[in-house]
Amino acid sequence: MLNTAEKASIRRSWELVKPITETVADLFYRRLFEVAPHYRPLFKEDLAPQKRKLIAMLGFIVKSLDWREESWDESVSPEDDLFLVVLALGRRHIELYRVPDAAYDAVGNALVWTFDYGLGEAFTRDIRDAWLKAYSLISRIMQMGHCAAGEASELRWAER
């Protein structure tokens, strides 16, 4: 679970990413296929839709993490719940796309490299640690995707 300072680090850094999302998406996939070219066949030839999904999902994660500690007892709908949405996403990655567990390390490394390259000195140690922690949790949920049941296995996530 992320603490208040880590959530703030992620939110602040995302504000810096927003104006350069296209560049960030380009950098991310270029880096991913550079260090792990064997994952390229998992994606369609045209990466543009995939890039939009990546940015939308990152935006959704940042938004979902952005709530105040005092409001912990407020609820959100299942369609807006980070855990349920990512669990369903993980299930599809396992069952439809056959994404191996090892891919999560490569994606995490590529993501951190991208932010580091894209944000330069603004990507401080604290921000990097916060993103790593968030990614570690997100990837763990996705790896649990095959355990998803009921509505969590059916939940669709639409770009928003």
Added chain:
Amino acid sequence: MGRAMMGTSIVMKGLLSEFNLADVLQVVSLSRQFTAIELKRLDGKHYGIIWIKSGHVIAAQQGSVEGRLAFYELFHSMADMFVVFRLDDPPSFSAPIGRLPDLLIEAVEAAPRPEGSQAAPRPVPVDPPAPVRSSRAADTRPAPIRQAPAGPAHAPTRPRTAAPHGRRTATLSVARAPSTGMVVAVCSPKGGVGKTTIALNLAVSLAQREVKTILVDADINGDQLALLDARDRVPLGVYDILDRPEALDQALRATASPHLRLLPASGPEVSAGVLEGREQAEGWRKVLEAVGARADIALVDCPAGMFGVTREVLGAVSHVIGVFQSEVVAQRSFAMFSRGLAALPPGRRPTLLGVVVNMFQRRSGPSVEAFQAFCDEADRHHLFETMIPRSEAFAEASLAGQPLRFSEGAAPSPVAWLFDMLADEIFTRSGLRTAATTNPRSFLV
């Protein structure tokens, strides 16, 4: 607080042998729904339940125990399965019992005492780092860990201290009198970090020093046999003899290395104990004690994770080696290594021999950064000096179904020699002495 499970829908369910409870709790805590995590035995029998919402533990119940104590009990339980529910109609409650991160730390520190003890023995802290003695930079240099003195009567009275970043470092104690050979668990909180490869090649190097060595495969998936391309060639394995340790000699297999024997995971059929998910801590204790009596050193290749079977093995061995994969995500998850050790009852906690860094890539920024981040934490003085790089040689050796030293005949990969250096470090740290190490043969005769 109402305990009825009305208006619920199952979100996910799985086995705790696959995902440990701490992981399940942490990912579920990201949900802003009212959720309940029910823990069960393999036969479906209810064991306990924890209610969580938005990172807060609302309530916990195990039998007649409720609240924090129930949470601690459940955290250390040997339940087999978890089922996560979403509650449409939130239960009424007065106030949460705490934030999950705080309760997890408390639960680790509230590890159950060994049966029959009147008071928890004072833990024996890790020896402080020794002075720098060679070329590695001072801040990354490991210090040898001496054998901790046996028994609480000799224990220093320093209090346990928390590591930086709120992480807890396991305090270490001797698990058992060194009347038999060392039995060393090789484990890691994360899968795919190279435990099997490290255990196999280290065992070969130990045996090369004319040390009676036994390699025990505690991974029911039989990775050692897969690595050696010998899955179909063994009739009996350690899982088959957990309830009849007298059959150990039948199960031990000779290898091409005269001083190395292998105890495979299982024969062609998976044993009933595994299929039924029986708790087998006592079986592991008896078998590994018998293994220790037949060897100078035994290495136990554990399954991924620090709980489940690994916890049972850790409670039965004298020493432990951690394997750390030098990449960022593994670095973030390695805190569970210390937590897993700390969760063991003090009387059953093995002595940490050290942590070996695997798959290190000196030309990869993320790999170096992960290593540096690991060194920045309190565990750095446990690191072995010898680091194992990522190398194609491992894949080629696996293809040949051989350990590195055997895979290329008279000219094995230079990486094979690193395992000799690692073996030497283990001799130094453990105090294990052999004819080969105490009376080195002169090179010029």
